[in-house]
Amino acid sequence: MLAIAAAVVFGIWLLLDFLNTNLGAPDLFNFQTMATLGLLLLSLYLAGVGSGPRNASGTGSGRRFYGRRPGRG
Template identity: 70%
Template sequence: MLAIVAAVVFGFALLLDLLNTDLGAPDLFNWNTLVLVGLLCLALFHAGVGRGRRWSRRRRS
Protein backbone atom coordinates (compact mmCIF):
# COMPACT_ATOMS: atom_id res chain seq x y z
CA MET A 1 0.00 0.00 0.00
CA LEU A 2 2.82 2.40 0.82
CA ALA A 3 4.42 1.70 -2.55
CA ILE A 4 1.20 2.79 -4.28
CA VAL A 5 1.10 5.95 -2.15
CA ALA A 6 4.71 6.65 -3.10
CA ALA A 7 3.90 6.20 -6.80
CA VAL A 8 1.00 8.64 -6.54
CA VAL A 9 3.13 11.20 -4.69
CA PHE A 10 5.92 10.86 -7.27
CA GLY A 11 3.41 11.30 -10.09
CA PHE A 12 1.98 14.41 -8.48
CA ALA A 13 5.47 15.83 -7.94
CA LEU A 14 6.32 15.13 -11.57
CA LEU A 15 3.20 16.95 -12.75
CA LEU A 16 4.01 19.93 -10.54
CA ASP A 17 7.52 20.05 -11.93
CA LEU A 18 6.49 19.67 -15.57
CA LEU A 19 3.73 22.28 -15.37
CA ASN A 20 5.78 24.68 -13.21
CA THR A 21 2.83 24.95 -10.86
CA ASP A 22 2.99 26.89 -7.61
CA LEU A 23 0.59 25.76 -4.91
CA GLY A 24 0.73 29.01 -2.96
CA ALA A 25 2.66 27.67 0.02
CA PRO A 26 6.22 27.52 -1.29
CA ASP A 27 7.79 26.16 1.88
CA LEU A 28 5.26 23.41 2.50
CA PHE A 29 4.30 21.74 -0.79
CA ASN A 30 7.04 22.10 -3.34
CA TRP A 31 8.25 19.25 -5.51
CA ASN A 32 11.29 18.61 -3.31
CA THR A 33 9.04 17.96 -0.33
CA LEU A 34 6.83 15.61 -2.36
CA VAL A 35 9.86 13.65 -3.55
CA LEU A 36 11.04 13.27 0.05
CA VAL A 37 7.57 12.08 1.12
CA GLY A 38 7.62 9.53 -1.70
CA LEU A 39 11.06 8.30 -0.67
CA LEU A 40 9.89 8.02 2.93
CA CYS A 41 6.92 5.89 1.82
CA LEU A 42 9.23 3.63 -0.19
CA ALA A 43 11.63 3.28 2.73
CA LEU A 44 8.79 2.35 5.07
CA PHE A 45 7.48 -0.15 2.51
CA HIS A 46 10.88 -1.83 2.21
CA ALA A 47 11.19 -1.92 5.99
CA GLY A 48 7.99 -3.95 6.17
CA VAL A 49 5.65 -1.29 7.55
CA GLY A 50 2.12 -1.39 6.19
CA ARG A 51 2.23 -4.85 4.67
CA GLY A 52 -0.20 -6.26 7.17
CA ARG A 53 -0.02 -9.60 8.86
CA ARG A 54 0.12 -12.85 6.97
CA TRP A 55 -2.43 -15.33 8.13
CA SER A 56 -1.75 -18.98 7.53
CA ARG A 57 -4.24 -21.79 7.82
CA ARG A 58 -1.56 -24.44 8.14
CA ARG A 59 -0.71 -25.81 11.52
CA ARG A 60 2.81 -26.33 12.61
CA SER A 61 3.58 -29.76 13.93
Protein backbone atom coordinates in the same frame (compact mmCIF):
# COMPACT_ATOMS: atom_id res chain seq x y z
CA MET B 1 -0.08 -0.09 -0.43
CA LEU B 2 2.68 2.26 0.66
CA ALA B 3 4.47 1.79 -2.65
CA ILE B 4 1.30 2.89 -4.44
CA ALA B 5 1.09 5.94 -2.16
CA ALA B 6 4.72 6.76 -2.94
CA ALA B 7 4.01 6.45 -6.66
CA VAL B 8 1.05 8.83 -6.26
CA VAL B 9 3.23 11.34 -4.39
CA PHE B 10 5.92 11.20 -7.07
CA GLY B 11 3.27 11.47 -9.80
CA ILE B 12 1.69 14.55 -8.23
CA TRP B 13 5.09 16.14 -7.77
CA LEU B 14 5.99 15.42 -11.40
CA LEU B 15 2.70 16.89 -12.59
CA LEU B 16 3.25 20.04 -10.48
CA ASP B 17 6.77 20.30 -11.87
CA PHE B 18 5.57 19.97 -15.48
CA LEU B 19 2.83 22.55 -14.94
CA ASN B 20 5.35 24.83 -13.18
CA THR B 21 3.06 25.58 -10.27
CA ASN B 22 3.40 25.47 -6.50
CA LEU B 23 -0.32 25.70 -5.58
CA GLY B 24 0.29 28.90 -3.65
CA ALA B 25 2.58 27.24 -1.09
CA PRO B 26 6.18 27.26 -2.39
CA ASP B 27 7.60 26.04 0.94
CA LEU B 28 5.20 23.09 1.12
CA PHE B 29 5.38 21.72 -2.42
CA ASN B 30 9.10 21.97 -3.13
CA PHE B 31 11.46 19.26 -4.34
CA GLN B 32 12.89 18.39 -0.93
CA THR B 33 9.50 17.94 0.74
CA MET B 34 7.98 15.79 -1.99
CA ALA B 35 11.13 13.69 -2.44
CA THR B 36 11.40 13.14 1.31
CA LEU B 37 7.76 12.09 1.55
CA GLY B 38 8.05 9.72 -1.40
CA LEU B 39 11.27 8.16 -0.14
CA LEU B 40 9.79 7.79 3.35
CA LEU B 41 6.82 5.88 1.95
CA LEU B 42 9.11 3.69 -0.17
CA SER B 43 11.37 2.90 2.78
CA LEU B 44 8.37 2.00 4.96
CA TYR B 45 7.14 -0.30 2.19
CA LEU B 46 10.52 -1.98 1.86
CA ALA B 47 10.72 -2.37 5.65
CA GLY B 48 7.47 -4.34 5.57
CA VAL B 49 5.22 -1.78 7.25
CA GLY B 50 1.67 -1.94 5.96
CA SER B 51 2.29 -5.01 3.84
CA GLY B 52 -1.15 -6.44 4.58
CA PRO B 53 -2.79 -8.71 7.11
CA ARG B 54 -0.69 -11.34 8.77
CA ASN B 55 -1.72 -14.78 9.94
CA ALA B 56 -2.39 -14.20 13.65
CA SER B 57 -2.12 -17.80 14.80
CA GLY B 58 1.23 -18.38 13.13
CA THR B 59 0.15 -21.66 11.56
CA GLY B 60 0.62 -22.29 7.88
CA SER B 61 2.55 -20.42 5.27
CA GLY B 62 -0.29 -18.16 4.20
CA ARG B 63 -0.73 -20.00 0.90
CA ARG B 64 -3.62 -22.43 0.75
CA PHE B 65 -3.97 -25.28 -1.71
CA TYR B 66 -7.36 -26.87 -2.05
CA GLY B 67 -7.52 -30.14 -3.91
CA ARG B 68 -4.40 -31.21 -5.79
CA ARG B 69 -1.26 -29.29 -5.04
CA PRO B 70 0.48 -27.81 -8.06
CA GLY B 71 3.75 -29.39 -9.07
CA ARG B 72 2.87 -32.83 -7.77
CA GLY B 73 2.80 -35.52 -10.40
